[in-house]
Amino acid sequence: MSYVATMARINPAEVERIADLARLELAPDEVERMTAELEAILGYVAALEQLDTTGVEPTLFARLVATPMRDDVAAPPLDPEAAVANAPERSGSAFVVPKVLEEDES
Amino acid sequence: MAGDRFATAVALRADLDAGRVSSLTLVEAALARAEAAAGLGAFVHLQPERAHADAIESDQRRARGDLRSPLDGIPVAIKDLMVQLGEPCTCASRILEGFVAPYQGTAAAKLREAGAVIVGRTNMDEFAMGSSNEHSIYGVARNPWDPARTPGGSSGGSAAAVAAGIVPIAFGSDTGGSIRQPASHCGVVGMKPSYGRVSRYGLVAFASSLDQIGPFARTASDCALALAAIAGHDAADSTSLPEAVPDYAAALNGDVSGLVIGLPREYFAEGADPAVVECVREAVAELERAGAKTREVSLPHTSYAIATYYLIATAEASSNLARYDGVRFGRRAQARTLGEMYRRTRSEGFGAEVKRRILLGTYVLSAGYYDAYYRKAMQVRTLLRRDFEEAFRGCDLIATPTAPEVAFRIGEKTADPLKMYLSDIYTVSANLAGIPGLSLPCGFVNGLPVGLQLLGRALDEATLLRVADAYQRRTSWHEQHPTPSWERPT
Numbered sequence: 001m002s003y004v005a006t007m008a009r010i011n012p013a014e015v016e017r018i019a020d021l022a023r024l025e026l027a028p029d030e031v032e033r034m035t036a037e038l039e040a041i042l043g044y045v046a047a048l049e050q051l052d053t054t055g056v057e058p059t060l061f062a063r064l065v066a067t068p069m070r071d072d073v074a075a076p077p078l079d080p081e082a083a084v085a086n087a088p089e090r091s092g093s094a095f096v097v098p099k100v101l102e103e104d105e106s
Numbered sequence: 107m108a109g110d111r112f113a114t115a116v117a118l119r120a121d122l123d124a125g126r127v128s129s130l131t132l133v134e135a136a137l138a139r140a141e142a143a144a145g146l147g148a149f150v151h152l153q154p155e156r157a158h159a160d161a162i163e164s165d166q167r168r169a170r171g172d173l174r175s176p177l178d179g180i181p182v183a184i185k186d187l188m189v190q191l192g193e194p195c196t197c198a199s200r201i202l203e204g205f206v207a208p209y210q211g212t213a214a215a216k217l218r219e220a221g222a223v224i225v226g227r228t229n230m231d232e233f234a235m236g237s238s239n240e241h242s243i244y245g246v247a248r249n250p251w252d253p254a255r256t257p258g259g260s261s262g263g264s265a266a267a268v269a270a271g272i273v274p275i276a277f278g279s280d281t282g283g284s285i286r287q288p289a290s291h292c293g294v295v296g297m298k299p300s301y302g303r304v305s306r307y308g309l310v311a312f313a314s315s316l317d318q319i320g321p322f323a324r325t326a327s328d329c330a331l332a333l334a335a336i337a338g339h340d341a342a343d344s345t346s347l348p349e350a351v352p353d354y355a356a357a358l359n360g361d362v363s364g365l366v367i368g369l370p371r372e373y374f375a376e377g378a379d380p381a382v383v384e385c386v387r388e389a390v391a392e393l394e395r396a397g398a399k400t401r402e403v404s405l406p407h408t409s410y411a412i413a414t415y416y417l418i419a420t421a422e423a424s425s426n427l428a429r430y431d432g433v434r435f436g437r438r439a440q441a442r443t444l445g446e447m448y449r450r451t452r453s454e455g456f457g458a459e460v461k462r463r464i465l466l467g468t469y470v471l472s473a474g475y476y477d478a479y480y481r482k483a484m485q486v487r488t489l490l491r492r493d494f495e496e497a498f499r500g501c502d503l504i505a506t507p508t509a510p511e512v513a514f515r516i517g518e519k520t521a522d523p524l525k526m527y528l529s530d531i532y533t534v535s536a537n538l539a540g541i542p543g544l545s546l547p548c549g550f551v552n553g554l555p556v557g558l559q560l561l562g563r564a565l566d567e568a569t570l571l572r573v574a575d576a577y578q579r580r581t582s583w584h585e586q587h588p589t590p591s592w593e594r595p596t
Binding site: 060070 | 414434481487
């Protein structure tokens with residue numbers, strides 16, 4: 001049994017769906033251009049389908065050694081003032097963001 | 107002397123030790139050359155105040171006889187994605203405009219510990235995504251050998267800064283060739299160390315399983331000093347390796363006799379400019395005259411490397427770049443709601459190439475495509491890794507062209523992303539396999555430098571440096587320099 005779904009062609013609706021997942025907004029001409037470019041790239045990488053990789057272990061890291069243990073010693077963290085110093089908007093040592101929930105105009 | 111812009115770090119150290127020049131003079135000269143070379147676009151930020159203070163401290167240490175390393179007092183540059191406490195770090199991206207690093211990256215910390223003086227930050231493709239340094243908010247960097255051509259990328263600024271004689275040593279990062287390809291195009295030495303040899307703490311992440319910091323220099327011996335300064339285990343990076351760092355400078359004994367150099371038939375088969383291949387073959391012949399042996403080897407999955415690389419690198423990038431959301435640092439677009447703020451911030455902040463890779467990476471990780479693309483690529487990565495393991499059973503190192511051609515013209519490949527990606531055809535495999543790679547100048551085609559790539563066993567940087575140094579003892583390509591036509595009086 002093969003788990004491999006076929007590599008698919010991409011269309012503008014798919015590009016918009018992916019852009020949404022990636023939190024990107026694309027203008028209509030960008031959608032068109034990205035669709036063509038991604039189509040070309042996906043066409044190129046489809047060559048991998050020719051290879052039988054049944055039973056081949058995936059490599060996530062080229063050289064993954066067991067994560068070395070270290071002593072659990074308390075150390076000073078990044079100073080909160082330094083941590084928020086680059087924030088576009090802050091309140092004390094907190095990051096300020098716009099409203100999380102969409103609201104109706106009232 | 108400070109007057110010789112192409113003096114090596116080794117020569118400058120002798121001048122410093124003999125009292126012929128001070129670190130402050132060297133640093134001021136480097137800063138002046140960087141200013142005068144503004145048209146090259148090699149630097150995006152200079153840090154004269156910090157550099158002056160560091161140089162004065164180095165001169166005081168030298169007067170006390172309290173030197174930290176062979177690089178003490180030597181001016182160096184770092185790529186604009188290496189974090190340095192209290193200095194900007196933008197990755198040549200709009201989304202990080204105004205960011206000032208609140209912590210010290212390990213490479214910058216180690217360079218300071220070594221006494222090296224960081225004079226500035228170099229240009230690059232945005233988030234290290236590119237092979238030409240054309241995707242930068244600061245504009246293109248130019249090739250010192252022909253300013254109408256790119257220096258290669260993504261570490262184009264670092265390569266250009268060293269080639270132009272602004273600094274003897276600079277640092278960059280290599281995810282798929284971003285040190286070696288620009289080193290090749292600019293006629294300097296550039297090394298990507300083994301994965302894990304150098305800490306990535308404070309290296310802004312592009313593809314975490316592939317990224318590695320490494321040096322540019324004009325000679326292998328300077329490259330050895332520069333690597334020694336940054337290599338080693340770091341508790342802050344769990345992927346950094348615990349193995350002891352060898353004495354790289356001591357490995358440079360000029361002797362290559364008996365070493366077996368593998369020539370992968372797939373890298374010499376087709377696709378490369380025949381004039382480039384001719385230079386590389388002649389360089390290998392020179393190493394044979396020095397006593398090395400050669401044999402043909404095979405890396406049978408080579409033709410799948412670029413596809414594998416672009417699937418893995420973009421998948422990792424789409425995840426790593428999720429952090430740029432306008433909340434904690436960098437640029438934020440105004441919006442009424444959080445979701446709108448994320449979208450606008452990211453859409454305005456990232457350039458086209460970065461968006462393209464985020465989209466590709468998001469696609470290959472998305473439900474329904476993960477197995478077909480991402481898992482498949484990780485399996486082929488295993489095959490590519492095994493290719494090298496098998497090849498290294500029969501040879502001590504591998505020699506190939508670094509790039510299929512000499513430096514290309516600015517604008518030549520920007521319209522076709524896939525064509526640009528193929529610039530990395532000979533370099534990406536080393537990142538996928540985690541092995542070290544080095545490019546060194548081995549000739550010219552139409553007045554433009556050609557690079558010889560040496561690939562080694564994991565953690566065997568010393569052999570690559572030894573062979574590169576032996577080659578440079580017998581040849582003079584590295585002593586040829588571009589005419590500083592880019593300089594204007596300041």
